[in-house]
Amino acid sequence: MTQATAPVLLFPTHYLGNFVLGIPWIAQIVRSDPNSLVVLDSCFQPLAEMILPPETQILYYPRAQLASSQPFFSRLKHYVTFLKALRSRKKSTLLDLEGERFTGVLSLLSGCHQRVGPTGKRAERFYTRVLDLDYYRHRYNAFGEVCAEFTGGVTPSSNLQYAVDKALRESVADKIAIDLKARPCVAIHPGASVEYKLWSRDYFIRLQALLEEAGLQVLWVGAGAMDTAIIADIQERSPHARSVSLCGQLNFAELVALFHECHCFIGSDSGPMHLAASTGTPVFALFGPSKEAIWAPLGDNSQVLRGSKPCGEQCDAFACDYNYQCLESLLPEQVIQAMTARSLLPASDKVVS
Numbered sequence: 636m637t638q639a640t641a642p643v644l645l646f647p648t649h650y651l652g653n654f655v656l657g658i659p660w661i662a663q664i665v666r667s668d669p670n671s672l673v674v675l676d677s678c679f680q681p682l683a684e685m686i687l688p689p690e691t692q693i694l695y696y697p698r699a700q701l702a703s704s705q706p707f708f709s710r711l712k713h714y715v716t717f718l719k720a721l722r723s724r725k726k727s728t729l730l731d732l733e734g735e736r737f738t739g740v741l742s743l744l745s746g747c748h749q750r751v752g753p754t755g756k757r758a759e760r761f762y763t764r765v766l767d768l769d770y771y772r773h774r775y776n777a778f779g780e781v782c783a784e785f786t787g788g789v790t791p792s793s794n795l796q797y798a799v800d801k802a803l804r805e806s807v808a809d810k811i812a813i814d815l816k817a818r819p820c821v822a823i824h825p826g827a828s829v830e831y832k833l834w835s836r837d838y839f840i841r842l843q844a845l846l847e848e849a850g851l852q853v854l855w856v857g858a859g860a861m862d863t864a865i866i867a868d869i870q871e872r873s874p875h876a877r878s879v880s881l882c883g884q885l886n887f888a889e890l891v892a893l894f895h896e897c898h899c900f901i902g903s904d905s906g907p908m909h910l911a912a913s914t915g916t917p918v919f920a921l922f923g924p925s926k927e928a929i930w931a932p933l934g935d936n937s938q939v940l941r942g943s944k945p946c947g948e949q950c951d952a953f954a955c956d957y958n959y960q961c962l963e964s965l966l967p968e969q970v971i972q973a974m975t976a977r978s979l980l981p982a983s984d985k986v987v988s
Contacts (some may be wrong), residue, residue, distance in 0.1 A: 641670035643729040647696035651906025657778040659791040681888035685797045722746040793933035795913045818852045824902035826862035842967035853878035923962025
């Protein structure tokens with residue numbers, strides 16, 4: 636394709652999970668046409684540089700500078716500067732992968748004559764071609780539907796080939812301050828984007844004890860106020876555990892490097908779960924009301940774990956007939972059993988009883 640006919644791939648999502656599920660499709664297009672312009676949220680620059688070819692044309696959306704806490708004229712200046720950079724690329728076609736209201740407006744202001752985006756998020760009026768996506772399939776497939784015209788019929792792997800260099804590995808090792816080779820490490824993210832996805836803190840304490848009893852090193856990962864509070868509470872209530880908290884200490888690139896070194900990852904439906912799955916690390920996802928047909932971690936090394944009790948027919952993310960018993964009935968021993976079945980733990984009656 637020529638510079639003009641190559642598309643703008645508009646994908647400034649700030650959700651880590653969505654980024655991980657959408658970026659393989661973008662990488663597929665960029666590899667076949669380096670003239671494509673990729674628009675990403677600036678917070679994902681470290682990941683983008685690890686995934687996309689060095690010659691990729693990337694324009695970063697300045698979300699932090701556009702936050703409502705910033706002065707109005709400062710926000711206006713950053714927005715206009717970004718918009719000028721977008722329009723200066725002189726592209727004819729734009730693909731809006733998520734179709735949020737703000738991305739729909741950006742697509743209209745981009746100067747692209749052909750604007751393709753999905754229905755369902757109140758941005759349809761801004762497109763010249765609206766796609767009625769099947770959101771009951773996995774979100775990975777929905778992103779693929781938007782990009783289909785430019786992928787050449789090729790479905791990319793969900794396992795991403797991250798460029799992890801020596802300096803990055805050493806940075807992670809310094810922050811952990813333990814020998815990752817001395818004892819197999821398990822990364823656990825006990826947080827989630829919303830409370831209904833959270834597993835019991837008591838269960839995490841019990842799981843931590845079982846993992847340590849099996850000879851594994853627990854590393855707590857996360858970021859933000861909720862994760863910090865959860866991990867601090869777990870560690871305070873288990874003072875004799877040897878677990879290490881890395882909450883708020885690792886950027887996205889360092890998380891990738893850590894997951895590459897870990898024995899496995901355990902956590903709820905969250906961005907870090909999808910990030911871990913994309914590295915090929917064995918993932919055990921603790922699911923309750925989340926729909927695994929849409930949000931399950933991808934890859935052959937990923938496994939969704941559910942409790943023994945189902946929810947009612949009317950249950951969803953906002954209300955549950957039985958107080959989310961689907962998640963409450965998922966016990967720590969089930970996680971240990973699943974790890975043992977995949978030869979990630981030695982079979983031991985003492986561990987799984």
